[in-house]
Amino acid sequence: ELQLVETGGGLIQPGGSLRLSCAVSGFTVSSHYMSWVRQAPGKGLEWVSIIYSGGNTYYADSVKARFTISRDNSKNTLNLQMNSLRAEDTAVYYCTSHGVGVSRYFHHWGLGTLVTVSA
């Protein structure tokens, strides 16, 4: 059964760091495009970052140079290292997998993990 389970969220002070992980079952993370999408409280969806099956990575301008996406093939997990966190990074962070092949949509979603950046 295909499943994505995010962990690592919590309360963190501005300027701090947090590492999110997404445990994947049912497929291999290295074979799919994988993304993080976030949603601030009461707001819409915002794409954060993608790692292609070939390893290339891209980031939204709002997180570039602060966030790093990676995957651990041995553990079949997707990660998001978040540094220099700001209040505006407060959101539910969703781990998503794209469709098979060259896919431009977010096919499967985890339940999300809440990150709260506050003093």
Next chain:
Amino acid sequence: SYVLTQPPSVSVAPGKTARVTCGGNNIGDVSVHWYQQKPGQAPVLVVYDDTDRPSGIPERFSGSNSGNTATLTISRVEAGDEADYYCQVWHSSSDHWVFGGGTKLTVL
């Protein structure tokens, strides 16, 4: 950056047809994808590549895309269709992934 514009809200009576629009410059030239999100839940893909439905999504959900507007059409609307709906595209020139602001569908 590429902007997708959705109406904040759409209301429809049960059994009628709801249409949620997504506007963008020459959006007809790219593939559009649609997501349904119910309160407290993760989004669910309901239409991809303009017109295709993932397995398990009812035929009542359909999509179209032409010119500067893409449309998600929900036929024979049910109370359970009440949710937020988001359109999304991939912006090739920046390799960024863009969402519309979302539309709240209310079933009267």
